Amino acid sequence: MTKYILDIDVEKCNACMRCVFACSLARNGVIDERQSMIRIIVDKGIVIDIAVCRHCDPAPCVNVCEFDALRVEDGRIILDQSKCTTCKACISVCPFGAIRESYGGELVKCDLCHGDPACVRVCPTGAIKYIPAHFVKTRRTSSVTKTIYEYVEKIGKR
Amino acid sequence: MAHRYILAIDYEKCTGCHLCELACSIKHHGVVNPYLSRITIITKPEIQASAPVYCLQCNDALCARACPANAIYFDEKIGAWLIDYNKCIGCRECVYACPFGAISLTVKAEPIKCDLCGGDPECVKVCPHDAIIYGPEYEVVRKLKKGKAVGTVYEVLEKGVEVPAGNRVKDAEEAVKTLYRIWEERKKLNI
Numbered sequence: 001m002t003k004y005i006l007d008i009d010v011e012k013c014n015a016c017m018r019c020v021f022a023c024s025l026a027r028n029g030v031i032d033e034r035q036s037m038i039r040i041i042v043d044k045g046i047v048i049d050i051a052v053c054r055h056c057d058p059a060p061c062v063n064v065c066e067f068d069a070l071r072v073e074d075g076r077i078i079l080d081q082s083k084c085t086t087c088k089a090c091i092s093v094c095p096f097g098a099i100r101e102s103y104g105g106e107l108v109k110c111d112l113c114h115g116d117p118a119c120v121r122v123c124p125t126g127a128i129k130y131i132p133a134h135f136v137k138t139r140r141t142s143s144v145t146k147t148i149y150e151y152v153e154k155i156g157k158r
Numbered sequence: 159m160a161h162r163y164i165l166a167i168d169y170e171k172c173t174g175c176h177l178c179e180l181a182c183s184i185k186h187h188g189v190v191n192p193y194l195s196r197i198t199i200i201t202k203p204e205i206q207a208s209a210p211v212y213c214l215q216c217n218d219a220l221c222a223r224a225c226p227a228n229a230i231y232f233d234e235k236i237g238a239w240l241i242d243y244n245k246c247i248g249c250r251e252c253v254y255a256c257p258f259g260a261i262s263l264t265v266k267a268e269p270i271k272c273d274l275c276g277g278d279p280e281c282v283k284v285c286p287h288d289a290i291i292y293g294p295e296y297e298v299v300r301k302l303k304k305g306k307a308v309g310t311v312y313e314v315l316e317k318g319v320e321v322p323a324g325n326r327v328k329d330a331e332e333a334v335k336t337l338y339r340i341w342e343e344r345k346k347l348n349i
Contacts, residue, residue: 003267005250054249057267060227075267095226095249133267134193136253145200145209148169152207 003075003133006052006117012127013047015040019119019128026118027108035102037110038119050128052119053077053098053110061090061099079109161294162237165272165279166302167210171289174201174208177333178281178290181340185280186270188344194264196272197281210289213260213272215239221271224255238274284336 023036039051055077062070062077069083070090079099086107090099099109112130120130179195187194201208219239222230229245230252232238241252252269253261261271274292282292291298 002265005263005267008254010254054251057248060247095247132265133263134265136250136263145211148209149202149205149207153205 005133007129007131008050009127012125015042015047018122022118022122060093064089064093076112078111164295164298165292166298168289171287172208174199177284181280181284184340220255221252224251236274236277240273280340286333
């Protein structure tokens, strides 16, 4: 089955924070940066990363969970609140800091809004896309080959 | 230190026939699907240009640096960066880290990159215009330089640069035969 992923292009992101607010609005009904599952990391005015769950496979958080609270469902990793004991083992093992603790003390993570992410709907520059995994290559390669085409157009047809 | 073997592409010779993509996907996955290829040829018919995108096996590879699980390692024997799928967590950081877009994803979001077919690349054998060169580093660099020099000389003499000297042109049958051979070998592996 084709796996759909959040395809993030950091170069396109202008840190307008719409995805951050949309995430907290969709999940909690409030506009609060600290309750959002997605974070834009800005250093000296440059967007260096968009920290969001990568939905890895095989995921370290799923492997480390002793209570089977994290499960893989349809290519997405979903946290089951009823089984979670908030031992925070998944927080320490995640390389991206995608799982975080909410105000109430329970752990929360991105569940891709069950197939229709709110962050993708509001992104004005197309920095976040929700596309099939094997389409990612096309975008990366096209940005590289642009320079070659420019050169060929400059020197004329062979 | 023994000379490192490298894979290089002469952009001027590439016609954009996509045979290398097919050979690559048959060799690694047993199916004909350009999406599962390690090498990508992006063609633009309007200006008659094609740009091959492939892993350059960087000395200081960004994909290996970005990997949080240290799954990408350098194989000294083959001279290529390989992915250890036992360690890989499928986070796609290497895909975004690569400046060339040489790492792609399968439909199950597994990263795939050029492993030089274990030191015997099939794309080199199938290329009808010998645009893809594989050999020791000094030899490959010399070949690329020679190709450029010959092209310039032909341009000066106004004889065109379509067929520089020493450019062996395989016929289509030979290329198809190579594809069939890889296909047969693939069946024998029984994976």
